[in-house]
Amino acid sequence: MTAGFIEALLNADRPVIMELKRQDATGRDLFGGRSVEDIVAGYEDAGAPCLSVVTGRWFGGTRALLHEVAQATELPVLQKDFLTRRSQLWQAREDGASAVLLTAALLPRTTLGNLIEHSVRLGLTPFVEVTTEVETLRVPRGEDCVIAVNNKDITTRERGTGNVGRSSELLPTLRRTGTPCPVSASGIGRPDVAARLIREGFAGVLVGTGLLRTHSLSDWLDDFDRERRERRELP
Template sequence: MSDILKKICDVKVQEVAAAKKAVPFAEMRRDAESRVSTRDFVGAIRAKIAKGQAGVIAEVKKASPSKGVIRPDFDPADIAQSYMVGDGKISAACLSVLTDRQFFQGQPDYLKQARASTLLPVLRKDFMVDPYQIYESRVMGADCVLLIAACLDDAQMAEMEQIAHSLDMDVLVEVHDGEELQRALKLKTPLVGINNRNLRTFEVDIQTTIALKKDVPADRLLVTESGILSRDDVKTMRDAGIDAFLVGEAFMRAREPGEALAQLFQ
């Protein structure tokens, strides 16, 4: 685990300990299990791809550790609506909302606001280190959770996936190299994200996805993450048979994120 990733995960452990004091585990679990009707995250991506379009998970992100504040005028509901509409023809399949406070200037309310303003399924983008967070994600309104292989061992990933699926949430498992990919493929989720950003150096190389694609079984839905900034990048991926994308920064810097999405994927 890289220094920055270890630092983030260590902070998460502290955050979860504090959260459990405010809302005990049993209470959070009961609340999560009482929630009904998630939106079909995987189905929304597959539906776009079935139409011949890219399945885009559009990110709602104010800041990042590497870039600082990306979007000062940050309104999650407006951004989410812009993504849902796109240009009227091309639009997002799903949303990804950052809820980490310390490193990405996110918060749980951003997820709630984004989901309430659209009909799109929503991924909680955060760093999961404890099963408590899976229940917490459902209470926030998340339809899908992110499991980062570099943060978790196999037993943790399997337990968190089982909890998520029991709550009718989808799981996006994120990897960066071949070893992490083989671990991720032990899970049941069809959603496998390949992060083109090296979390040790923060350098980005979109060839990372293409190099690992050959090892991803056909029944999995491969999502390329990070570094998709131009139509050439999109073409490179789609020519390689990769049709699902998680994109954030490219849209967050645009005045109308949904129009920027449509232009990138037209």
């Protein structure tokens, strides 16, 4: 297992968590005949600080996919699934995860706290996903967590374009938790949108479908870099 998910993202030249998922929310294939090894190699060449692997069945994921990705890289790896039990955290670590998704909307306060505590004990970074101010403010140990705004709605299985404005609205609340690593996740298709979120103060963005569907990963990321650079240089 590779540690240091938060450190990798905070120190990244390109703070983009690059995601592998087999299909989108409507069931359309995203790998396009590419192997896991090819996608991982492409992300590594593009300077990914860490990877995300969707193991949830909505997106055609499996634990085997996580294991395969972890075997193909030394980068920190996030498992994205609906994890609700301690045994799943052990499994995640065994499969090679460095970080685990905990969805605040699905977990009672006590359960969320226990899973965060147990993740930290196992050496896993809790990657806590929120959608509201109330959810955000009940996340304990924010200083040990990535806290990520999900711009989509899990009650509709994340279909639709999402609402990136949710991230902008919740960023001040995320900062109040003490997290060193606020992240905006899902629904980020364009590089200019990703760059704007970084300029607003997010430590990273998580992008999956947008990167897997682009005709040129290098062009997408070059545009992302240019948008960040040009905006910084404006008088």
